[in-house]
Amino acid sequence: MRAVVYDRYSPELEGLAVREVAEPKLFAGSVLIEVRAASVNPVDWKIMAGYLDGMIDARFPVIPGWDVAGVVVAVGADTPEFRVGDEVLAYARKETVSAGTFAERVAVPAEAVALKPAELSWEQAAGLPLAGGTALRAVDALGELDGRVLLVHAAAGGVGSLAVQIAVARGARVIGTASERNHEFLRSLGAEPVAHGAGLAERVLALAGGPVDAVADFVGGQLETTLAVLRPDGPHVSVADDSVVEHGGRIIWVRVDGAETARLAELARSGALRVEIAETFGLDGVGDAFRASRTGRTRGKLVILPQR
Template structure:
């Protein structure tokens, strides 16, 4: 099969290549998925720099990618969960960094997969799992609901835009930080936008004079702003800054979980959740996709088409 690979940690993309590699094996409790689309996430290129080597072993050559949408083509032993031909999506992170989703085929643990909603196209389905489940886990950890004023840092990004919708579905009022070009988009999602930069604390305070009751940081580096606007007794969490734990916050690291992904799929099916796709790239243009991801300014998800 064709796949993107790299053979060593590196600080640039020169080690990335696209070529033929052996097909993955499909073990007990796994499904073999023919990939139609693979979501691009910042963690993909951060892993290649060795950024998570202290937490996860890498077995080279590595095929990057944790998000996938595709069709089941085989099942391992004792895998009654899915049938050949099922259209599925998954957050396919494994215990080690090795056989990822930037490929024509990927073996996925069945318990991490969910059926793709019929109305969701392949790029959006590939963009949902990691971003959607990260937003879901964060807002559930914050116990966001009616009566809450939730501030979302990075509200127009892939995780943030889903977080806005999830919090609104839970009945919370949402304030979202974003560049001004994305403010109308946030209003369409049901959030009250505020611009980044100098004066952001004052702008948030103008909308929530008594402070916000919960903060979801989806970009990192926002702790000072969070603490400045958080109401007494408020809750806060970050997916990108573990120092929040020193200030009573939660550091979020989402787990593969097909049942939780199915909950998001149900929201999509009922028209309560939409996935914004910023751009798609063919597998051979993985470097361009990573360059776009590194800017940190895309609205929605970046996806590779396989």
């Protein structure tokens, strides 16, 4: 089968190639998925750059990618949850980085997989698991939000835009930081936009009419602002700044959890959650997608279509 691979770490993100590789082996309790779409997340290029080597082992050559949507084409022994022909999505992270989702087929443990609602396109389904799981865990960690004011840093990004929608659906008043060009987008999600940069704390306090009740940081480097605008003992979380723990906050890292992915899929099916697609690429465009993701200026999800 065809897959994107790299043979070594590269901070310059050089060395990606499309090659013929061996078909995935199918272990008991797993499903083989024909990949219709797989989305890019910042963790994908950070792993390739070697930034996560102290956290997870890479077995070269690496096929990158952790998000997938596709069709079940085979099931392993004792896998009654799924049948051939099922349309599914999954956060397919494994214990080592090796056989990822930027390929024509991928084997995934059944506990990571959820059924894809017919209402979702392949691109939307592929963009949901990692970013949506991160957003859902972050919002869950903040506790009761109905009638409360939540500040979301980087609200227009792949994770932030999903967190905004989940929080709005729970009755929160959401203030979201973003560049001016994304303010209308945030309004369409139900958030009140505010420009990031110098003077952010003052702008947030003025818009909120005082301290906010909770903060979710999806970019990092925002702790000073968070503490300046958050009410005493208010909950706050970050996906990118370990130092929040020293100030009563919590670090969020998504887990492999098919039940959680199914919750996201139901939110999307019901219309409470919309996945914004920024751009799609074929396998030979993964390098371009990584570089676009690395800019940090992408609104919504970058999606790989292996069959294009």
